[in-house]
Amino acid sequence: MKKKILITILFFTVSITFGQDKIITRKFTTTQVEKIDFTKIYNKKTGKKIKKDDFIKIVGNNPNLQLEEIIGVDGKIDKYLVNLSKKSNSTINNRKNVIVKGELFPNFIAQTINKRKIELNKLRGKIVILRFELEANSFRFKKQEIKQIDNLINKVKNKREKVKAIIFFASNELDIKKGFDLTNSNFELIPNGLNFQEKFSITRFPTTIVIDENGKLVEYYNFIDDMNLNNLITE
Incomplete structure (x- = not known):
């Protein structure tokens, strides 16, 4: 970048x-x-x-x-x-390599606030929900949308075997522990995720992404009501 x-x-x-x-x-x-x-x-x-x-x-x-x-x-x-070229100083769109629907989502290895490591490639066979947020203790953290997604996950039979939900916060671990007060949430929380947001060309916050059981990008969701997890899960 x-x-x-x-x-x-x-x-x-x-x-x-x-x-x-x-x-x-x-x-x-x-x-x-x-x-x-x-x-x-x-x-x-x-x-x-x-x-x-x-x-x-x-x-x-x-x-x-x-x-x-x-x-x-x-x-x-x-x-x-x-880049030492004299022509290299013009403003450039840093997030131009957007991942498109149907593409294999790039692997990542991230550590949660509970010190658990998550590797995307090891989640094959599950639907993976990625949520990208900025500050955990500000208005940009839309708790109601997280609750909506949690409700969808809770309706899935054997949810732990079929769905993995992750939030990348730009906030540090301490701010997340103070700001994320949703109990019994299905989401794993990743602190200091700014580089991941840049790596995956995320420009809108919050952004919700669903990855299918084969590791391919299903969709970017602007509206949680459009997400139907049961239709995505292969029995």
Whole structure:
């Protein structure tokens, strides 16, 4: 994913600053702070690693420098690619690789607030519901819609064997534990999911996705009333 050094995106105020120790950080209003790992910065054209001192000089000479983030299966940054082309500073749509209906949904490995690991590829045979939310303690968290989805899941016979429900929050673990007060919910909660949201090209919040038993994307649901889980489940 490409970013300018100073940008506003997805309701987050993002800035990259240099401290005296030359550490670059991106500060999010959701209390998330991500440090850029200098060992992961590469020249996009040559594929060669860029040394820390050289990168700092490059940023100093080019305040509009864009970084392309390569996000791994675990939601962490594998690489930062630097495009040194003079034509690389125009604004680009970072979420252009949208997953379409019928496509195999990319595998992911994520850890819940209860320290359980979830791997999508290991959920084959189940209907998987992915919900993407921003802050767990704000108006953007639509509890009523979560309740609606829970009600649909509860109507499924042997639901634990047939359905897996997951919410990716941009919020940290503490905020989720404070904000998510729905008891007996079927959803597993993933904290700090901003990179997953970017990896899967999610631009609308909340977004609800259903993946079929073969791992393929069924639909993006804007209205929960359109979701019929029983019709999707193979007996």
